[in-house]
Amino acid sequence: MSYDLAVWEGERPASDEAAGEKFLALYERYVETSELEPPTERIRAYAMALLDRYPDISADEENDSPWSTAPLLGEAVGPLMYFPMVWSRCVEISAWAADLAAEHGLVCWDPQASKLRP
DSSP, X not given: OEEEEEEESSOOOSSHHHHHHHHHHHHHHHTSSSSOOOOOHHHHHHHHHXXXXXXXXXXXXXXXXXXXXXXXXXXXXXTEEEEEEXXXXXXXXXXXXXXXXXXXXXXXXXXXXXXXXX
């Protein structure tokens, strides 16, 4: 089981409900398509900052990566990054990732809680 976060470029929605609608629209446009776009510079920079602290998971070696997919950068498309982390570390890692998104001027949506973060 994984815990997911969605991070995107744009204005912070006025409510959790509006954020959920925005996420669904972005997901349909950028993820549920046959032609995936490369990530924007800001989303790529965010993904690289995540990876600077916690590298991708690897079958070859033991590491403490909280990500449950690899490569993590593969979860970034256009202005959106929708990525999973291991459930056992979701409290710690999701809080840090949400704060990091805010530092990068990005919106963070928690689909499990249907809430904007932080």
